[in-house]
Amino acid sequence: MEAIGRYRLRDKIGAGAFATVWRGYDDDLDVDVAVKVLAENWASRADVRERFLAEARLMRQIASDRVVRVFDLGKLTDGRPYFVMDYVGGGTLADVLRDGPPDPADALWWGADLARAVAALHHEGVVHRDVTPANLLLRAQGDGAGGGTHRVVLADLGLAKRAAEASGLTQAVGTPSYMAPEQGRGDGGFDERADIYAVGAVTYALLTGHPPYSAGSIGDVLNRDPEEPPPSLRPVLHDAVGELDDLLARALAYRVDDRWERADTLADRLEAEAYRLEQEAPLRALQRTSLTDDELTTTVATAHPLRRRRRHGWAWFMLSLPLVFVAAGVGGWFLFGR
Structure with missing residues (x-):
């Protein structure tokens, strides 16, 4: 099978007892899509077909970008239903x-x-x-x-x-x-x-x-x-x-x-x-490491490739520590050392 409806199939991305999911391409919209097709061995079961279509309708009704959205329904030449969803390519x-x-x-x-x-x-x-x-x-x-x-x-x-x-x-x-x-x-x-x-x-x-x-x-x-x-x-x-x-x-x-x-x-x-x-995390790292300030800053900033939020603020904080100590020393010299 090279295409389903107007969607060109690229590769299989999942298969279960009731359906197979393909990664496809929508030439009209110029985007990747996910196409879910009812398995052949369940095609004659009216109750399974209806449950399959009910899933598509339900997904379409959830108005949230936190839930995969359905935007098309159709049938293959053999009568099996399929539905088309947003393709989410980051794995599971x-x-x-x-x-x-x-x-x-x-x-x-x-x-x-x-x-x-x-x-x-x-x-x-x-x-x-x-x-x-x-x-x-x-x-x-x-x-x-x-x-x-x-x-x-x-x-x-x-x-x-x-x-x-x-x-x-x-x-x-x-x-x-x-x-x-x-x-x-x-x-x-x-x-x-x-x-x-x-x-x-x-x-x-x-x-x-x-x-x-x-x-x-x-x-x-x-x-x-x-x-x-x-x-x-x-x-x-x-x-x-x-x-x-x-x-x-x-x-x-x-x-x-x-x-x-x-x-x-x-x-x-x-x-x-x-x-x-x-x-x-940076404070715990300070307690457990013998790295220099610059080495510690680099470690904190790159510790995990998917570090989610606020990473950079802590990196700048760690970078600024040596400057704080230098400024304090210069200020003390002007106040007390002259």
Whole structure:
């Protein structure tokens, strides 16, 4: 298959049980696109076709740049439906994790981005139900300060439902390692806070390299000890852990009523912790290094290629320290040495 509709296909970028996603090119608009096509073995199932089209309609209705947007629908010659989305070419958070956990501040900025994206869904009355690193894309964009940044964009709404519908669902679906306990029970007793649990689980995985609880099946989700908190982040973050243990423990609480009620509130807290880590990083480096001031400044400014925000202010602060000491010495000489 070389083309779908007016879109020239370039390469396959994903495949699942129900659909395949291709990177294509729109000659009319001169942009890359992502084209999702229903799998052949499900083409004759009316219920699967309708669910596939429902995902496209739902994605189109979410008016947020934090969620992948659909802008075209069509059918192949064999009758299979497809829909066309914005192409987000920065890979996924699952790709990031294959190379190990990222810089902790970046992990928290991405966790906050994810919480904002989930909040956008919830604002439209939608529960995602399958928030995992593989469904979280990275979109590159400038940060206005000369450095690069990537924003998390939420994709794959194949399991998403309107909140009013989600409360009556009785089938347990999702990815066990990132699934809230009440979602695993499949009794219909869950709401937007199931997504908040998943945000906490993804953020924990970004900080440590693995989900907070090992769950290979729904049974593992159901058998979790309700009183067991997630393992502390102290072995990873050491004395920089701050309030993160308590913050994520609340997101990952077994009991729904013990969790954060709103995703944007969780986003605020994650952003505050990310900023704190960035502010403290140069001071911690000073305590642990024997580098000269110039060497330390270079290290702080280039420590991670995806350093997100406010990096340059700290670099200039470190560069200015020697000047401050020189100025103080000259001032003292004029005041007391003459």
